[in-house]
Each structure stands twice: as C-alpha cells, then as structure tokens.
Amino acid sequence: MLWGILALIALAAFFGLLLGLAAIVFKVESSPVVEQIDALLPQTQCGQCSFAGCRPYAEAIAAGEAPINLCPPGGEKTVQALADLLDVDVLPLEEDEVLEGPVVAVIIEDTCIGCTLCIQACPVDAIVGAAKQMHTVIESECTGCELCVAPCPVDCIEMIPVKKTISNWRWPEPQYDVNNEQAANIFTTIEKVLAESTHP
Amino acid sequence: MFVAQSSPFLKPALSVSKMMLVVTLALIPGIITSTWVFGFGVLVNIVLAIIFALGFEALMLYLRKRPIKVYLNDKSALLTAVLLGLALPPLAPWWLTLVGIFFAIVIAKHLYGGLGYNPFNPAMAAYAILLISFPAEMTTLWPSPSMLAGHESVNFLQTLNFQLFNQLPPSVTLDAISYATPLDVVRTSVINGLASISEIEETGKTFGMLGGLGTEWVNLAFLAGGLFLLKKGVIQWHIPLSLLATLGFFSLLFGSFELDSNPSPLFQLFSGATMLGAFFIATDPVTAATTPKGRIIYGAGIGLLIYIIRTWGGYPDAIAFSVLIMNMCVPMLDYYTQPRVYGHNDRDQQP
C-alpha cells in the first residue's frame, strides 16, 4: 500500500517536472486568431454588430463574448467562414431585412448644406468635402454601411444599389435540375427574343 | 434579367437512363447462362429483387419528396436489383432478397441522397450485410450445376415453392440438390490442407475446363457482356483490365511455388463472381474512382484483395468485400491521382 502511494507520487512528480520543463522550453506566444477573424469580416465598419467596427467585433468573437452571426453585410458567407475557422456550428444570420445586392451612398448635391456631419460619421473616410462646401461620396471607397445617413440634418444621403452593367454582370448559378423543374421558367422564350425591342 | 441556357447547345442522345439500360441488357447472356446452370432460382431472385427494388425506390422517393417518375426511369434501381439477384444463391428464400434490397436501396443508396451520392456500391453493401447476418443461407443454398454428374434438379414451380414457402417435394432433400461452390471447396479443403488440388480434381465435382464447374460458363457469359459494354463505350477498360490482370498475376505468382495447393489463375478468373465483379460491379460509375490512374489502382486493389481474401481470408468469394474496401478508398484515390493539367508542371500538382 505504502509502496503504491509512494510510487504514484514519484511518477506524478516526475511527469510534473517533465511537463513543467517542457512548458518552459516549448513556450509559444498566443495565436493571432483575432487577425484571422478580422480578415474574414467585410470591413464595412458599420457597427451593426453593436461593436465599434470590425476589429472590436473580431476581438469579441475571439474572446467568446459575441456570437458569429451579428454581421449582416458579410451575410451567410461570413457566418459560414467564421464557423469553419472557429469550428463551431453555423448560426442563422441575425438581421431584420435582407439586403438586395450591394449599395453605395450618394449625396444629393442640391440639398447638401456642407455641414461635414457625414464626413465625421464615415468610418472609412469615403466622403470628401469641407465645411460649407458640398460633399461627395467616393463610390469606390464606400462600403455601404449607412452610417452617414442618420447624421445628415437635411436627409440628402441616399443608399442606391450599385448599377448592373455588362462588366459587373455574373453568370448565375444553374438552378434548373430534376429536383427543381420549376426553375425552367428562368429561361427566356424565343418570343421575347424575336419581339421588337424598345430601346432602353 | 435575361437568363439563358448556357453553352454548349449541342447534346448527344446519351442519358443516365440509357447507360443503365445498356448495362442491364449486357447482363442478359449471363442471366440466361446462370439459369441454364443453376436453374430457375436465378430468375425468381431477379424478378423478386426488381419488384422489391422498384417498390423501395418509389417509397423512398415519395418520402424524400423527389420526382418519382424521373428517378424510377433512370433504371439505377433496376440495375442494382439485377446485380443483387445474380449475386444471391439461386435457392435463396424470398425474405433474403427483401432484406438485401432494403439495405441496398434504403440504407446504402437513399440515406446518402439517392442516385449519384452513395459512396458504397448498394448491391455489394447489401450482399456483405446478408453474408454476415445470414451466413448459412448465403452459402448452403447453391443448387448443383446442371453439368454435374448425377445432377438432380427441381422444376420451376418446385423452385418457386421452395423460395417462397420453404417447401420441397417430399422425394427431394435439400442436400441432394445443393452443392458447395468450387471456391468454397478450394478454401475449406486445399487451404486448410485437408486435400490437394489433384485430389479434388479426381472427385470431378469442382473443376470444369477453365474454372469452377458450372461457374466457368456463367463467367464466360459475363465476360461477353462486359466486352459488349467496352465496345459500346459505356465502361472504360481501366478497371476490368487492371482487376483481372492483378488477380491473374498474383495467383500466377503464388501459385507457381506450390502448384498442388494453389488453384490456377484461370480458376481464379473463371470462378465465383469474378467476371460479374470486374465488368459490372467494380465499374459502377458512382462508387468507382474517376481518374484514369485512380481507376487502374482501384481495379488493381480489388483484384489484389480478391486474391488475398480468397486465399487467406475467411470468405470463399470476396468480390463484395473487396469492392466495398476499395469504395472506401475512392475519394483518396481521386484526390491523389489527379492527371497533370495542361500547362502545369508535374510539381505543380496536388501532393
């Protein structure tokens, strides 16, 4: 009995020592998981997740303080990517309304009074202009976060969908198969092709 | 927005349904020969299997809310049923077929999403399950072949009566009409050292001209059907050739040391379900490897496993297990045998 106890204690002590030493020899800095999460977020800095931008949200996810489904601009794709990264279950996106494609802010130039309030609200400096001068949204920089809409005192900012052109047109995913025969009606009819078109 | 059918607009007349039908048709010589050799039980098995298979298929499609007509028409269930019907012992009771088809269609096929998604060959999965669950029924119910000296047989109605109601005519015993398959004899006697090949040969009950007595004819018929499929371009040569070559090679290699305790390569090739397996089961597109190199390895793997299990393993014929084991390897094979893509160096390839 005594030997048993002693032997176990000795073994435990030996392994404890070994692990302790290993902990010192093989010490590793913490993994940059926040960076990885941040890289998956869409960087709209819109704050719809209730955090002040994408990085704070990433930090909150990494710390386990926030669920992964708070990012409407990222959509299902981001939730999926986060779930893959963190190996957790996919949660349905928490959002009130589904966005129809990407949007950008546009300032109605006649109405703008040049108050600079929207400039201060823009998280990515996509609005240019100075006090008492008209402001303009740089379209290529705008993330569509809508943060500039509320502060405008004269309601001169509108969110408009990005225009569909030949250069940003994409082949749609094929839908028509034996399990979904109704999708056949997405095919255009020859009557439409032959019809005299009125120029747009 | 305008959504049009994407190119190409040309389509050949080939379809899944047609492919399955051609494969089924190519089985007919084998079915006829099997019936000639083993009696009407073969036909009863196949017919029962087809009825059960279409029933289960329709039921599953209904439960899964899929278009029943289209999928029944793809004839994959038909093919599975015919293959399982051919693999079962010809005197198998009806419930054996029922259980087998249930496993094949419901478990091995539809739980995975039906046509195209099953990783395991449904017919072979069912066969393996039956072999494990009902070993007696699966091994003892082989009728003696019509060419066996002193062959006794039962007519169609008697066969049906036995398979459906387990009743034989009073004058006939089961032992009198059944026999041990050549592969079974070789495994239990030769490999366990109870008898040598020449001793068995003297009995005249096991060996025919090429392979096992009776089964050699069936194998020849399946070989003919397989060659027809190759000619039609429905299957590719890789899998059958590598399978048969590997099986032949290893039986030659090991057989040449001790001729009297190892059956000849021809016996291996023309006994049991070798040809059926090589041309009709291993080539099942859904569960086989898809790259050229992968197909060759897949076929070779099955051939090797058949030889190993037949020679050293616990089962006389090994098509089902070999196919299932190689089915498991298919995703890996497909991944590691990707062909060199145009414009890529060899080192660009996937590991």
Place this chain on the structure above:
Amino acid sequence: MSVSQQLQGIWPFPGGIKLDGKKSLSCQTVINHAELPRELEIPLSQHIGHPAEAVVKVGDSVKKGQLIGHAKGFVSAPVHASSSGIVTAIEERLVPHPSGLPALCVIIDTDGYDHWYDCTALIAKNDAEHNGLNALSAEQITGKVAEAGIVGLGGALYPSAAKLQTARKKDSDTLIINAAECEPYITCDDALMRNRPEEIILGILLIKKVVGAERCLIGIEDNKPEAWQALLDTIQGYQRASHEHDKQSIEIIQVPTRYPAGGEKQLIQVLTGREVPSQGLPMDIGIICHNITTAAAVYQAVYRGEPLVSRIVTITGGAIKKPQNMEVAIGTSIREVLDQAGWHKERVDKIIMGGPMMGFALPSIDVPVTKATNCILVSEPGELPTPPPAMPCIRCARCADSCPMSLLPQQMYWYAKARELEKVQDYNIFDCIECGCCSYSCPSNIPLVQYFRYAKNEIWDDERERNKANLARERHEFRQERLEKAKKAKQEAARLRKEKLAKKKAEDKKNAAAAKDGGSKSDNKPASSHADLIAEAIARSKAKKAQQQALKKNTENLTEAQQKQVNEANERRKKS
C-alpha cells in the same frame, strides 16, 4: 501518338470530342454582301479592356472608316463608323451579350452614299511583290493595326496591336495562324480562305515581320480541303516569286478534325507539342497565335488603309432559308441580317451568336453585329433541343475523359455546387477554357460549363470583395489614427492653455503681491492680463487649427481619380 503523325509535326491533345460539323449547310464559295441598313448601332466596347471613348457628338456627320471612339489605354481598341451618315445618338442600347444588359453605343443614321473617309494605305499591293515589305518598319505596321481597331477575331477580342507589341518584346520564334475553325456550323473562316487567300497570306507576312518569328505555321482542320488548297497554292505562288531565303517560311498543316482543335492552347499543342503554362500566355513559350481573319484585317489596314468596319458572318441553322456567309457592316442589326438571308420566323427555336459549343443565346435580335460576331445560328425545333432537367452526377467521368485540358470537371462541379470555392480552385478551375466538351458528354445533362463560369465569377467577386475590405480596413485604421492624433493635439493644446493659465495666475499673484508691495506700479496688471489674453487666443486658434488639420486630412492622400471626382463635384456646385 503514331510515328507518322510525329513526322508530320502533329502532336495529339487529350480528350476532345468528334462532332457532326454541319458545315456543308452554309459552305459556299460566294461571300454575299449585306445591304447597308438605315441605322447603324456601333457599341463602343467590342473588345477586351477599356471601352473606347466617343470622339463624335450627336449631330456630327461621319464618313465610312472615320474614328468615332478612340482607344483608352494600352489594352483598348478604337471604333470606326462603318458607313457614312449622321450621328443621331450616343446612348445605351442592347448589345449582343448573354446578360441582356445595355451598353454605350454610337447610333449613326446612314445616308446611303457609303462615302469613305480619307484612308491612306502604308504600301500598295504590287509593292509587296517587289519586296516593298522590307521598306515598312514594325512600328509602322503596329501603329496601323492599332489605328484600324483590329482585335482578335477568333473570339478572344484582345486588341491585336497590344498583342503584337508584347510579342515583339518577348522575341517569339513561332507564329501560329489559327484556321482550324473547329466549331460546328461556322464557315466564315473557310469562306474567307477560299475567297481571299492572297490577302490572308500577305497579312500573315505582315504579322510575321512585326513579331520577328522565324517560322509560321497555319493550322487548319482536315475537313476544309478547298481552303487548304487555296492557301497552299497562294503560298507556293508567293514563294516562287520571292527570294530564296523566304522559302519555307510559311507552313500549312492539316490537323485532325476533333473539337476543340481550334482552341488556342490545343492548336499550339497539336502543332508544336508545347504547352502554354497555366495562367500564362503563348508568348511565354515563344509562340504568338493569331486568327486567320485577324490576318486578313491586318492586310486591309496596311495595304488599303481601311479600318475594321465589316466582317464576314455565317448565317446558318435549320430556320434559315439560304444559309450563307455574308460580309456585314459592323453595327447592322441582326434582325436586318436575318431578313436579308431569309428565315422561317415561325420555325425558329433558338438564336445563337457564335457556334453551338461556345456561343450564347441572343437576348434579342435587335442587337448589332459586332467585331465578335462570327456566326448567327438560327435553329429550328429539334435541332438544338434544350436538354431535359439535370439529373444528379453519377461520377461516370465522361467529362474528365473528354476534357482537352485534363481537368476533372466532376470534382469541380461537386465543389462548385457546394460552393467550396477554394476546393474548386485546387482543381485548377482557372485552366478551364469553357469549350463545352464536358457538358456535351454529360449523360446527366448537367450544365457544367455554366457551373464553372459561375464558380469563376464567384471567386473573382470574392477576391474583389476581399481587396475592398482590405482597403476599407486600411482607411478605417488610418482614420482611427488621425482621430487619435487630433485628440492628442487637442489635449496638448488644453494642457498648454492650462499651464499658461497657471503661470498667469502665479504671475497675477506675484503682481498682486508686488502691487501690494510697491503699490506705485498699478498699470502693470492690465498689461500682463492683456498679454495673457493674446496667448490664450493663440492657443485656442492652434487647437482649432489642429482640429481643422484633422478634417482637411481626409481630402489629402486622394488618388487622381478621386481628386477629379471632388473637383467635378465642386464645379457642379458652383454652377448650381
């Protein structure tokens, strides 16, 4: 690969499919000329790269061959008026594109005179025979090609001048002329070769001179013996007339008819045994490839000075009364072309621009013929039937067996369907040439090519979004930093002010004490408080400046385009 093929200089390519050519339908010797339409609708973007910029205004009168849109950037091509008339509009119109979306077009009301603009040739045709070709410099030829708005007429639509210049820099040793025309139905190249072999050969010599290639191979499918003979006769005739060292410089090789032998990569493989590296260009292996029609266009530009204002179009299909090849002015409405060729309107099933393997269904027939329009295929019911709904993939790998790039379409499809885009990329989706062999051979009728187009688009979109997100992150971080700085500056200013205040108080106290002490220097106090006020004001204005600096900064660091946008906006504001 048989030895005899090797000796002829033909290598095989994997996969591919045998197709019923259906070429005899439209294959005749004559090339008809389409009538000039009342209205021309000329898209400003008929090429890869930046759209051309209109240089005419509504109301301008233009002549045939006059520049109406100039090239914008290196990879771009100019657009010319294809007949004389008056510009009535520059607006968005439907163009031949699978999306059915409109694009900017110049609309010309033709006057029927078809007057040519002043076009000067670089060299007269009979000069060439007297070796006048040597008098031309490569720069002259390239300049003329660029001016003429010539683009890759085999379907790539890449501006030819840009390609020639790059090839010249890269020292290409082999020029390959693609005359394979492997798509069923299409015979426009065939007709061109039979009718104008001389133009083609002279055009090829021009291209060869520019790129400095030692040898030139013309690859032609062996189902076009007449065209082959015509070209061969011309080459031999030319070689008899020319100098000794020029002999053997153009070789014409018949390649077995198998789709897609006319794919650029496949033709290079068949003729040279070399493979274009993945994501690379033929130039990377010393090869430049041009289409036979492009060569003819180069001839017209150099020898006649004519820009690319028309092209040969195959009008074919079961619903066309007299399938034929037609030379059509660019900008002519397809409806008019069909009307001229004659068609059974009630029998039409599909209208496809291009061939049945790689073309696309037209969204409307009120779209213009462009530089890309090689064929208009009007099928009757049953000719090109819409396939039944797709069944699940049974992994039969027929697609992989028929893929000329040795890809594994079944795997790419599997992952594209599951939207596992990284996996799709692992299977080299970007090597897919969208030839359609896989879809053609699929027994399940799966629209594989569309899946791959979709997956490619998704991957591009993802990449663009990622880039945009990175940019947004950078800008956001920059802004945070700036705000931080501004805050610090404010705090610093406040601290300074406080210090000043404290100092002043101390001084006040001192002064008060001094005043108490002295009592005579009573005028000291207002003076010192005055100085303090000034210091305070300075500090305040400093703080304000810092704040303003912070605000101003967002208008700094702008790109040129953004600055332009700002300026434009300010101008608009001034006007209003």
Place this chain on the structure above:
Amino acid sequence: MSEYFLLLISTIFVNNFVLVKFLGLCPFMGSSRKLEVAAGMALATTFVLTLSSASSYLANQYILIPLDIEYLRTITFILVIAAVVNFTEMVVHKTSPMLYQVLGMFLPLITTNCAVLGVALLNVQTGYNFFESIIFGFGAAVGFSMVMVLFASIRERLASADVPEIFQGAPIALITAGLMSIAFLGFTGLDKGLH
C-alpha cells in the same frame, strides 16, 4: 520476423481498433469532418500511441510488477498517457503551429482516447514483450490513422451530398462507419489464414 509482420497486419486490418474493436470512436467521429484535421489527428495519435505503448510497458514492467502494485495499473497508465499527450501537445505547438492550429482542441482529446488506454491494457493482458508492445501500439495507430483519413475523405464528399435532412451530420456518418466496419469484416480470418 514474420511474427511481427503478422502482428502488424492483424492490428492494422483484421483487428482494426476502430472498425473491428470499436475503440477510439470519439476522435474518429469528432475530428473527421475535414481531411486536414483528420490527417493531423491521425499523425498525433500515431505518435502518442506508439510512445504511450512503450512507456506504459516500461511503467508496468519496471515499476508496477517489481513493487507488486499491479492493481494500480489503470491509474498509472492514465497518468503516463496524460503526461505523454501533454508533452506531445507542447512539442507540436512549438514545432508546427500549422498542425497545432489544425488540431485545435482535439489534441487534448487524445488523452481520453480509449484506444490509447486500450492498447496499453491489451499489451499487458496479452503479455506482449517490449517490441511486440511497440508494434502493437504502432499497428493500432496505423490502422486508426488509415480508417480515420479514409473516413474523413468520404465525409468530405458526403458534406455536399443530398442526404435527407434528418440523416445529415452524425447519423449518416455513423451509417458510413457501420458500412466501413462491414467492409473490414472481409479481413476476418486473414491473420489465421496467413499463419
């Protein structure tokens, strides 16, 4: 020599730890959703199994038996295994951050992998010597790794299959494991046959 070879074949195929003995099912199910994860897990398990097989043999032979305290075998083995796993984790963390990231939380899972304890206890039960113990441990690990990787590759394919909703995830994975197990029954008797 052939004895060792047979032992290896037997532990890898005939008596496969996962598919025939049903040991180590937790990591088999838990970390086989992705091929890379499964491969990493398989590697780590191979390492741990071989090492713990050897160290538990040593602990048994030179501590438990001489001191006559075999009744403490289970607890001692757990101690030894836990220490080996922890050590492995640290080494992996330091030497291969990539692998560590892939394995994530699964490394500590090896501690509770019943295959590891199973190997150690079976070694003692069957009375294997030191080399046999190592081969047994290694063979068990190779068998585990093999089916783990194959299983993961099949599951990756299943991820995009049209599996009925109620069978998605664990149910179909278990059915697949069952079918694999049936396939492995084909190896039954192979060890005796080869003998």
